[in-house]
Amino acid sequence: MQLRHLADKAVSTGLQEPASSLSAALAAPEQQPPAGPDLRSVTASIGMLAYEWDIATDRLSWGENLREVLATFADVDLSTGRAYGERLGAQSATSRFDAIVTSAGRDDGHGVLYNAIYALAPPRETGGGSLVWIEDCGKWFAGRDGRPSRAHGVVRVITERHEMERRLTRSAQFDALTGAMSRALLAEHSLRLLGQPEKTRKPFTILLVALENLFALNRTYGYDAGDEIIVGLATRLRANVRVNDLVARYAGNKFAVLLENCDVEQAKASGQRLIEVIAHSPFATEIGVVSVSARIGAVVAPRDGRSPAVLFQHAEEALDAARQRNAQRLVCYATSLARDNGRLHALQISDSVVSALNERRVELAFQPIVDAQTGDTAFYEALLRVRLADGAIVVPGDILPIAEKSGLVRLLDQRVLELALARLRADPSLRISVNASVATLHDPEWPDWLANATHVYAGVADRLTIEITETTLIDDFDKTRQLICDCKRLGIKFAMDDFGAGHTSFRNLRLLDFDFVKIDGVFIQNIIKSEDDRFFVRTLTDLAKHLGLKIVAEWVEDEATARLLRGWGVDFFQGSLFGSAMMASAPGETLDLARRA
Known part of the structure; x- marks a missing residue:
């Protein structure tokens, strides 16, 4: 009757938190079990088995559902605490005996709670097998000498839960x-x-x-x-x-x-x-x-x-x-x-760039370049963005100077180009321009890499434009000229970025087969207020038109500037008036960034 009563209390308390709930069940005030369904079947169905242990005589008595709960040990002698203890697996950190005998609690007449999780090893004579992990909760009661004399409690098999917890612990470690x-x-x-x-x-x-x-x-x-x-x-x-x-x-x-x-x-x-x-x-x-x-x-x-x-x-x-x-x-x-804090800062940025490349946290933002007459988006400039491990976004100006010095800028350029080509393949209506650094242009392996990339992403080269800065031409004019020729044969277009900043000679500009020139925004942003800037930009537009080049004006931020440039024959506008750079949607989706009707 005591075993049944004990199991009934454990069931009535609930099993939402395995260890604490069993302890709570045993700690609950004793009361008569309520009338209801067969509680033996309830305890068996949730894997609970009650027991009593007379510590003084070492006699161990089990509930009637022993065979259902501890099926592996149903035919094994478990009638004494010693016999039960012999089944203890070597992997066990504690045991029922340890939990009771080493308890620091004192019995005030209501018993002392104990809890233990340990493994039982199936006997060899039954074929052995895997360890069975047990959760054991109960109360021990003191004899006249104050030492544990008897105990009663419940056990249940938690092998599956223990294995899951072990895997979770290992994955964290x-x-x-x-x-x-x-x-x-x-x-x-x-x-x-x-x-x-x-x-x-x-x-x-x-x-x-x-x-x-x-x-x-x-x-x-x-x-x-x-x-x-x-x-x-x-x-x-x-x-x-x-x-x-x-x-x-x-x-x-x-x-x-x-x-x-x-x-x-x-x-x-x-x-x-x-x-x-x-x-x-x-x-x-x-x-x-x-x-x-x-x-x-x-x-x-x-x-x-x-x-x-x-x-x-x-x-x-x-x-x-x-x-x-x-x-x-x-x-x-x-x-x-x-x-040297500055050097360490540079090293940290380099390390962040390497990690971003390895973990594919290099992304693109797209700024629309619109038709000066209609305002419709003609193509987009793909701009580098690096997402840090904490999710923060870094813009090129914060990392490119250091990336150039550390030799990482070529890897960034290649990743940007790969992302742009993937976007072009995903959206057949799209046109994109990307920037290429001096280090990339002077890399002897880059033309072959670019040719292979356009072969992998077949049918997109004619919708790609590569932008190089005017100052790049001064470094190695002949090499740049050859590179442009090689890429043009692939169908790729070329734009001179920051036109006006490097003061390229008329002869050099005529010898290079550019498709676009992008007038440096520094000369555009104050064009309404500065007569010098108006004269210089007008000269640049006349020169570009004379050579048959399409003209893009950068940093167009107000309608008055757009109206003046439109009257001079500028073909395309880029700037906050027509849309800021925005992070791209997923590669398989069509771009729908800031468009102007």
């Missing part, structure tokens, strides 16, 4: 792709080492290892091969550190290696050895072997930081220094690295 520990778990281990008593604390090192040119590898070999390389790197790192050292997936193409009991000189030797191990032999992928290299930033704790956050920040600064042109592949953190 370990990287799904490589199996390496997570950055959060690495921080926990670092905090544990930092918290050791100062007298016995040993220095430890964190090596921040970054693959070089992951974006180029992904572009050349594909993202699947890039993932295989990352997995191979994790495997190689684990194989070349000591048993007690740790390897963690820090972020993207970065791994962190924690070396216990390791000082500065040992850090340098270990880091250099890992660099050589990574570069020594290529990585096997589905498309063949690929050679890669790495750079490392190192910090030694507690010298370089007394918290995981500070250590990670300094490791990133050391890695940024190692990534600089002509720098050593391994750089150990030093206070002097943090002195």
Whole structure:
């Protein structure tokens, strides 16, 4: 009757929160069970089994639904606490016995609650099998000596729930792709080492290892091969550190290696050895072997930081220094690295650009260029936007100067062009212009890349215009001229951007086969107020018309300016009067940005 009563109380309390609800059921004041359905079938249906344990005699009594709930153990002797305890799995962190005997509670006559989660191992004589995880809640009651004398409670099987919780815990602690520990778990281990008593604390090192040119590898070999390389790197790192050292997936193409009991000189030797191990032999992928290299930033704790956050920040600064042109592949953190804030800011921007490229956070915004006579959108200029990891949008002016210095601008140009070509293929009525930097124009591989890209996105080249600034022509006129000729053969149009800023000679302008000139907005914005600007712009328009070039006026912001330019024969307007740059819709959708009827 007591077993039935106990189960009835657990059921009536509810099972919405597994551990706490069972405890609440047992804590509820004792009362007569209400009349109703067969409560034995109810407890069995929700997997609950009541028991009583006479601790003094070790006799263990079970409810009548033992066979239904603990089917695996139905034919096993569970009549004593000792016999039940022998079934305890080695993976168990606690047991019913531990929960009762080690309880800090004192019985005031109403019993003391206990709760335990543990595993039971099926007996070998029945064929063995997987562990059965149990949730066990109950109350123990003291004898005359104040020590536990008897207990009663309920158990239920939670194997499925335990496995789900285990998977969730593991996914939070370990990287799904490589199996390496997570950055959060690495921080926990670092905090544990930092918290050791100062007298016995040993220095430890964190090596921040970054693959070089992951974006180029992904572009050349594909993202699947890039993932295989990352997995191979994790495997190689684990194989070349000591048993007690740790390897963690820090972020993207970065791994962190924690070396216990390791000082500065040992850090340098270990880091250099890992660099050589990574570069020594290529990585096997589905498309063949690929050679890669790495750079490392190192910090030694507690010298370089007394918290995981500070250590990670300094490791990133050391890695940024190692990534600089002509720098050593391994750089150990030093206070002097943090002195040049401008350089560090540039390094952080470069790192953000690389991450945005790798994680496909480079996007396009589109500004309409309208027909000067009708106001209808003739085509759009595709403008670079970089979405940071926190969702913030960065415009070109904030990153391009640094991207040009760090050699990343070519990768940005290619990504912009890829997105534009995809948009053109998705919308056959669309025409787009994109910008190309000096570095891209002077890249000897770019014409071939462009030809291949227009082949992949067949039928869109004649709706694409590439804009190059007038100042670019001064750098290498002959090379620019040849490039324009090569691209024109593909059907691509060319526009001279910022016309008027570089003062290109009439002879050079005539020799270059441009389709458009875009008058620099600096001369347009004050044209109503400045007689000098009016004279200069009028001269530029007359020159462009004489050469048969279409004219785009930038920064047209009011109707008076538009009316004046329209009277001079300007063909197209671009500016806030006709629509600001707006982020694109999904690639498969038709653009419907600011249009003027």
